Amino acid sequence: MDDDNVLNTLIEFHKNNQWKNILNYKKNCPVINFDWAKLLWAWPDETSLYFIKRNCRKFKLKCVTSIGCGSGLFEYLLQQCTGLTVKGIEIDQKWWESLYSPYQFLNLSFTDIDVIPKISHETALMFCYFNDKSSFQEYVKNYSGNLVIIIGPGKDGDTVTNPTPFSPDFGETNTSWTLIDSQQISESKDFIAIYNRNS
Numbered sequence: 001m002d003d004d005n006v007l008n009t010l011i012e013f014h015k016n017n018q019w020k021n022i023l024n025y026k027k028n029c030p031v032i033n034f035d036w037a038k039l040l041w042a043w044p045d046e047t048s049l050y051f052i053k054r055n056c057r058k059f060k061l062k063c064v065t066s067i068g069c070g071s072g073l074f075e076y077l078l079q080q081c082t083g084l085t086v087k088g089i090e091i092d093q094k095w096w097e098s099l100y101s102p103y104q105f106l107n108l109s110f111t112d113i114d115v116i117p118k119i120s121h122e123t124a125l126m127f128c129y130f131n132d133k134s135s136f137q138e139y140v141k142n143y144s145g146n147l148v149i150i151i152g153p154g155k156d157g158d159t160v161t162n163p164t165p166f167s168p169d170f171g172e173t174n175t176s177w178t179l180i181d182s183q184q185i186s187e188s189k190d191f192i193a194i195y196n197r198n199s
């Protein structure tokens with residue numbers, strides 16, 4: 001079996017809405033050394049998806065908006081596993097709609113890199129392996145809600161993101177946000193950190 005077969009298997013699961021099979025397949029994949037980061041940087045398990053749901057529920061939120069969601073695989077798994085409504089935002093619509101773009105697990109919404117949209121207080125704002133500090137700060141500025149979720153490498157991780165889960169720079173509003181919960185994603189080097197706006 002080669003890399004294309006791995007992707008085709010996952011696409012088949014997605015078409016049949018077998019999200020649990022996607023999570024299980026990663027654990028038992030027959031292809032050794034498959035580069036999972038090609039599809040998704042932080043692979044969740046059910047425990048981590050429910051961790052996000054629990055934190056949303058604390059703030060009576062039923063929606064998550066994920067910025068820079070890529071192919072939307074994390075977001076699809078989160079939505080199907082927990083029942084949260086998940087919206088994924090990307091840039092470069094032309095490329096994502098071109099013949100070269102990767103398979104998409106979620107219907108993506110698009111914005112211009114220079115036009116950061118307003119994000120409603122009725123949603124949590126999520127960044128999974130986001131890599132642009134100034135856009136992150138602009139999104140936070142344009143967000144009227146109270147819950148920011150940051151997913152990325154912990155202190156021992158060998159990958160780089162901005163924001164990082166444990167020392168994000170919120171910019172002007174840096175002092176307005178407090179880390180209220182965090183969890184490691186199974187045995188990986190990745191963490192989910194939950195920030196709440198100070199009242």
Ligand SMILES: C[S@@+](CC[C@H](N)C(=O)[O-])C[C@H]1O[C@@H](n2cnc3c(N)ncnc32)[C@H](O)[C@@H]1O
Nearest residue numbers: 040041042067068069070089090091128129135
């Ligand atoms: C490292 S990838 C992470 C993709 C996915 N979240 C994952 O974990 O595999 C960062 C993504 O952020 C997107 N991105 C960069 N700037 C953005 C912006 N201002 N608004 C929305 N998405 C952006 C990029 O197109 C890219 O797909």
